[in-house]
Structures are given as C-alpha cells and as structure tokens.
Amino acid sequence: MINIEIDSIIDDISPHNYIDCDIDTIDFCDINYNGFVENFMLKNLPCVVKNISLEWECASKWIEGNKINYDYLQNTYGDLEAPVADCNNIDFNAHCKSNMKVGEYMDYLKNDKKDGTLYLKDWHLRRIRPSDQFYNVPFIFGSDWLNEYATDHQEDDFMFVYIGPSKSWTPFHADVYSSYSWSVNIFGRKKWILLPPKEEEKLKDTLGNLPLLFNPEQSQNVKYFEILQEKGDAIFVPSGWHHQVTNLLDTVSINHNFINAFNIEFVWSSLQTNLLSVEKEIEEFKHTPEFQEQCQLILKSVFGMNFVDFLHFISHIAQKRLNQMNSENYVGFNNFTLGIKHIMFDLNILLKIINSVQNHPLFSNKYIAPNEIDTIMNIKNSILLKVK
Structure with missing residues (x-):
C-alpha cells in the first residue's frame, strides 16, 4: 500500500489565470504527491509526466522490440470482446462503434494494408481481468472518487485501454462529468491539442455546437496547446479542458477519468x-x-x-x-x-x-x-x- 497525504498549505492555493499558463514537463522520479496537488490539480493545469510506466507489466509484455506484441495480445486476450470505433464513419458528431474480438482486431492491426481506420477504445480490461495487474495506478492519481465509487458499487468503471493504428483519432471533447483524466502511452506517439476552459466557447456555431475537430488554422484568437506524447509519457488533463487526440504511430495507452476533492x-x-x-x-x-x-x-x-x-x-x-x-x-x-x-x-x-x-x-x-x-x-x- 502507498500512503498519500497533503499539507495544510494547500488551502492557500488560488485559481490560476489560464491566459498566462503554460504546460510543464516533469519526471515521475522527481514528483511528490503534495507538490503535484499544489502545482497541477488545485490550479487545474495540465502537465506531461515522463517515465511513468517503466515498471508496468504491459510495457514489457505488450511490446516486443519496436512494435506491438500482437501474438501475446492475441494469445492472452484474443477471445475477449472490446469496443472498436470506426474513425471513418461519423454519426451525430461521434465515431460509430461496434464490438470485435480482440484476436480479430490484432489481425487487422498487424496488416500493412488495413481496410479503414479502426480504433479499439474504452476497453474495460481491468474490470474484465481484475487479477491481471498489467499496470499500476500512479500514486499522484491515487485520490480517485470516481473509480472508488464504481468499484464499491460494482458498476462500470472509468479505467480504459486504447489501442489504435497511425491516423486513428479521438474527436474534440471535454471529459465526462467535467472530470480529470490521465493517459499513459505504453507505446507509440500521440498528438494532443488542449484548450483552456472557456476557449471552446469561441468555436461554437450559431446553434451552440462544437466542431468535430478543432482546426487551429481556421480559428483565430483561440488559445491552445499542442503536445507530442511519447512512449512512457503521461498526460494529465484537468477539468473543463477540451481536447482532441491523434495517433501519429500505432499506439497503446492506459486512460482513467477521475474526480476527487480538488475538482x-x-x-x-x-x-x-x-x-x-x-x-x-x-x-x-x-x-x-x-x-x-x-x-x-x-x-x-x-x-x-x-x-x-x-x-x-x-x-x-x-x-x-x-x-x-x-x-x-x-x-x-x-x-x-x-x-x-x-x-x-x-x-x-x-x-x-x-x-x-x-x-x-x-x-x-x-x-x-x-x-x-x-x-x-x-x-x-x-x-x-x-x-x-
């Protein structure tokens, strides 16, 4: 068990001015819990955390050399079903989804001549295989009321596996319940675009609808950040930050939504x-x-x-x-x-x-x-x- 504790000083933290903010990159080895709370959670600021998955089981077993270990994933999880989004098929501003056997998806993913762009996402593998400790929740994200509540009530959790080919993507959105989220790249590279709270208001059409994707070249005077997330990196996304994500390479990631006293x-x-x-x-x-x-x-x-x-x-x-x-x-x-x-x-x-x-x-x-x-x-x- 890991103990997480805070100092009384955190009551003195004031809200951050997003106009002047920037996105820090820090090393997981240099982090203490209270410092992360003060500098990021309480200020509702995103950050990149390097080297967070070095000791995770999936970082070694799911990856072989410089590629995804398709055979291991097929042999271990092939008979399980997972939700798969079709990035080329849009309905009501979202990808159309269907279920697919993981083994079949691996056959698709390792094919150099893929038909379409299919993205395995929102897969509740941790709930399906609770004894399979393929990753460890980083202690900086240990205060998680959302998944604590879901676990206590045996309801759907907010812990997901994502596996997608190059050019698969997630539309422009803010996270469910205006929660925090964290995402760790086990393999591959992602491009993130994040907008501070209220900046998305500048993108709404006359009916109040947001675009499926944010295009910086077509949007003037909108503050945004672009981040390249590499293997082993975590992205902390605070509450109310709209974002979109594109896989620049074949990519595997672990993702959680969470709520706690700080948001x-x-x-x-x-x-x-x-x-x-x-x-x-x-x-x-x-x-x-x-x-x-x-x-x-x-x-x-x-x-x-x-x-x-x-x-x-x-x-x-x-x-x-x-x-x-x-x-x-x-x-x-x-x-x-x-x-x-x-x-x-x-x-x-x-x-x-x-x-x-x-x-x-x-x-x-x-x-x-x-x-x-x-x-x-x-x-x-x-x-x-x-x-x-």
Missing part, C-alpha cells in the same frame, strides 16, 4: 450549468408536472449524471471517509491509504458541496425523496462533528 467543485458547477441549459431548452414545458423529471433524464443523457446521482456519489464518499476516520482504516481507491489530513480535507470540501447542494432549489422540492434528504443531512451533521 469536485468544478464538477458540481458544471452539473448546475448543464441543468440550467436543459431547463432553458425545454422551458415551454416548465409548468407541466413532468418538467423536472424530464430535465433530469436529459441531464443524465448530456452530462452523464443527474442531481440524484450526484447526491448518491458525494454521500457515499463522505460516509466512507467518516467510516475511515472512525475505524482508522484509511484505504481508499486501489489500496492507496489516505493520510488523516487528506481525509479531513476531503470532508471539508464535501461539507462545502453539501451546503451548496442544500441551497439548490431542487433539494427542497418534492423531486428529492425525504429519505435522501435525511441521509445527506445526517452525513452533514456527522462531518460537522469531525471538522469543527
């Missing part, structure tokens, strides 16, 4: 913004009995979670942190142990979020069940006893 306020704010947009979109039905229910259904469709989902999420993490303090069992996600200051910080931030949720109009109307309100208020009172 949960961003997630909550984004959920509220999306809800307001949904309410405005169907405001002609505002006085119908089904209005709020329909708004929540649409919100879940466009944002990934609705108001009640968010309540369940923060309630679970808060109750778990309270239990950890009471039992002195500080294990969080992936067997990382949390220092007491970290747990207290989590609880203080959760208390702040709960107070904000409590002030939201939806909390006091009939949409929220009384038992849900009782649960969150009991948790709030328990936190107050711990942090006062």
Whole structure:
C-alpha cells in the first residue's frame, strides 16, 4: 500500500489565470504527491509526466522490440470482446462503434494494408481481468472518487485501454462529468491539442455546437496547446479542458477519468450549468408536472449524471471517509491509504458541496425523496462533528 497525504498549505492555493499558463514537463522520479496537488490539480493545469510506466507489466509484455506484441495480445486476450470505433464513419458528431474480438482486431492491426481506420477504445480490461495487474495506478492519481465509487458499487468503471493504428483519432471533447483524466502511452506517439476552459466557447456555431475537430488554422484568437506524447509519457488533463487526440504511430495507452476533492467543485458547477441549459431548452414545458423529471433524464443523457446521482456519489464518499476516520482504516481507491489530513480535507470540501447542494432549489422540492434528504443531512451533521 502507498500512503498519500497533503499539507495544510494547500488551502492557500488560488485559481490560476489560464491566459498566462503554460504546460510543464516533469519526471515521475522527481514528483511528490503534495507538490503535484499544489502545482497541477488545485490550479487545474495540465502537465506531461515522463517515465511513468517503466515498471508496468504491459510495457514489457505488450511490446516486443519496436512494435506491438500482437501474438501475446492475441494469445492472452484474443477471445475477449472490446469496443472498436470506426474513425471513418461519423454519426451525430461521434465515431460509430461496434464490438470485435480482440484476436480479430490484432489481425487487422498487424496488416500493412488495413481496410479503414479502426480504433479499439474504452476497453474495460481491468474490470474484465481484475487479477491481471498489467499496470499500476500512479500514486499522484491515487485520490480517485470516481473509480472508488464504481468499484464499491460494482458498476462500470472509468479505467480504459486504447489501442489504435497511425491516423486513428479521438474527436474534440471535454471529459465526462467535467472530470480529470490521465493517459499513459505504453507505446507509440500521440498528438494532443488542449484548450483552456472557456476557449471552446469561441468555436461554437450559431446553434451552440462544437466542431468535430478543432482546426487551429481556421480559428483565430483561440488559445491552445499542442503536445507530442511519447512512449512512457503521461498526460494529465484537468477539468473543463477540451481536447482532441491523434495517433501519429500505432499506439497503446492506459486512460482513467477521475474526480476527487480538488475538482469536485468544478464538477458540481458544471452539473448546475448543464441543468440550467436543459431547463432553458425545454422551458415551454416548465409548468407541466413532468418538467423536472424530464430535465433530469436529459441531464443524465448530456452530462452523464443527474442531481440524484450526484447526491448518491458525494454521500457515499463522505460516509466512507467518516467510516475511515472512525475505524482508522484509511484505504481508499486501489489500496492507496489516505493520510488523516487528506481525509479531513476531503470532508471539508464535501461539507462545502453539501451546503451548496442544500441551497439548490431542487433539494427542497418534492423531486428529492425525504429519505435522501435525511441521509445527506445526517452525513452533514456527522462531518460537522469531525471538522469543527
């Protein structure tokens, strides 16, 4: 187990001015957890981390010399199915997807005369093969409420394998729930383009739609960063940073989305913004009995979670942190142990979020069940006893 802890100094960090920001490159060997929190997570700034996968099993077994070890992947995972996106087939601003046997995909990938551009992505291999420890979650990403919640509830996780040929790509987007993400190249090279929050507003058309791909040559006065990600590099993508990715070579990567105390306020704010947009979109039905229910259904469709989902999420993490303090069992996600200051910080931030949720109009109307309100208020009172 690896312990992750923070210093009290992190409360003094102020939001960063994205206009003056740059993207740092650091070496994994030189990183400490608190420094990463202060310099990147709290400031919501991206970075490149070198040499992060040197000791990962997949870095040796999945790669043979200067190419992907197709035979190993076929023999080990060939009978499994994985989602595959067709980069040449677009429907509603997204790639069309289908499932394919991994063995069949490897046959496609090693063929020099490929038919089309197929990209194996969003593959939940870690969930399918939990005993197969083909990589280690870097300790700097160890505070991960999203995958902690998914693991505790045996739901779909946010841990993915991507394998794609040269010229495969991911469209311009921001990550689900406005979460953080990290992506580690096991092999190959990617080109990333990232835009700081709000810069994407300059790209919207008259209907408010974003482009499938951002073209810098066609977009004036838009601040963006271009990064080449090499083998062994990790990219940390903060909340609200729109990005697109192109594989310049055949590439294999491990990718996680995650939420924690350092970006949960961003997630909550984004959920509220999306809800307001949904309410405005169907405001002609505002006085119908089904209005709020329909708004929540649409919100879940466009944002990934609705108001009640968010309540369940923060309630679970808060109750778990309270239990950890009471039992002195500080294990969080992936067997990382949390220092007491970290747990207290989590609880203080959760208390702040709960107070904000409590002030939201939806909390006091009939949409929220009384038992849900009782649960969150009991948790709030328990936190107050711990942090006062």
